Amino acid sequence: MASVTGDDILLSATGLTKTFGDFRAVDGIDFAVRKGEAFGFLGPNGAGKSSTMRMVGCVSPVSGGELRLFGLDPATDGPAIRARLGVVPQRDTLDEELTVEENLWIYGRYFGLSRREVRSRAAELLDFAQLTDRAGDRVEPLSGGMKRRLTIARSLINSPEILLLDEPTTGLDPQARHVLWDRLFRLKRSGVTLVLTTHYMDEAEQLCDRLVVMDHGKIVAEGSPRQLIEEYSTREVLELRFDAEDHKDFAEQVTGIGKRVEVLPDRLLVYTDDGDEAAAVVHSRGIAPLSSLVRRATLEDVFLHLTGRTLVD
């Protein structure tokens, strides 16, 4: 694993572990995040991403190993660390008894900011979240995308140095996701360090400079999305679908084509550097799939290769 060192490290973990009884949710992971970086935890549900995020957010005590944020220990300096973090939880926890702008004001007050400060900051953030015209409305009738943007605006009220996002776009429609990604890009460009979890490979590819792939509480790979694809996959993938209950039966027929074949319940994935050429070979062998599709390899392929499972069931 590439070691990350230097003075600009804001967040680091060594042998970080979280146990609940006998269950090891996070099983001795190492990682470090530099200032200004967008760092991701990619993995399926139950991989230990959220447990890791809760420890980093200083709301869940570390069971073992070492965790440092801004050089401080969450066990002793939790409030001081949290004052410098922004947190976007997996599920929106907006205050539905308050209006949109009151949500920002009151949340800012939880950080001990003055009324004057939170009002001017809230006005900027409403603009950033494209919610200025809804400022006086109740939260409840807002759309899912609007609520998410308000949650992100709320997390920025204390001008955090690190923004923690736990599955930021889960449950949003494609258009709302793109709006959100655009907002997160802007934040990153303004120098905010992003730490996020996701089980969407397109999100990881869109947002992350560097990521770790987690499975069963462990880190199984680390790198930039491009590095990971280069290292654990081929450039292209040929997807073949057959008229069959079990695609295993067809795996033998394509043996030797491409570098590797993965069998999924509903299709075969042929890993190759030239998808069109592989498709031609399939055709020349007289194999007739219902459909064949050539695409670029993604992080989904990396995950499949590393764990033998798909990310989203």
Next chain:
Amino acid sequence: MSATAATPSAASRLARLVPMPAGAGLARMLVERNVTSFRHGWIALVTGFAEPVFYLFSIGVGIGALVQTVRTDSGAEVGYLQFVAPALLAASAMNGAVMDSTFNVFFKLRYAKLYDSVLATPMGPRDIAVGEISWSLIRGGMYSALFLLVAAFAGAVQSWWALLALPAAVFIGFAFAAVGMFATTFMRSWVDFDYITLAIQPMFLFSATFFPLSTYPAALQWVVQLTPLYHGVALERGLMLGEVDAGIFWHVLYLVVLGALGVLGTARRLEKLLLS
């Protein structure tokens, strides 16, 4: 790394000795949040105020017309309205505190997930416990003040000591809000709220509220004297009838100790529930 684990810093060792979970001294921000929310739903103030006033007129004035006078435990002969008004003040302080610290807190804890977002800020479990209970006291204090005014107009107040009935009501609210919130942290669903009713209703009826302690069988008197509402009622009655003696101090002490234990227990439970 293992070295830091083996020799914890002085600060973390101290934190382990003190049983009170951490706070950032920001409890007032949660009060501010509740005030802001309350502005949208001020109708709740009307209902919270109306209930004890209805009791005052139906029981105090209505039943009072039949009962005429009562001999208090200190031996004085007083009108039934004057006898029952302090008890209703104590009971309303209890009810207000319990409603707020159980139903409202349960909703915020389990459904609105309010405290999850609060704990992501520098605020800690202690701030939440202190903030919510303080808010209960402020709200309960408003009800009590209004009730006292109505009671004074109805002729139920006889002594200048009654001015202290308001702070006394705040002590009652403190004890019940703190214990109520502590109990709420154990609730699994709305069904569990029947236990609250089960505890509150007999206390409301049998804490020497509507008839003096001397009318209870001797064997039951000590049971009555163990309940927190008995101490609240005795405290208010002493003040509003002007029968002030050293016993007042013990009533206050009982309520304060109960409240302090409730705050501590609440903060520890919140830490266990939300910071795992």
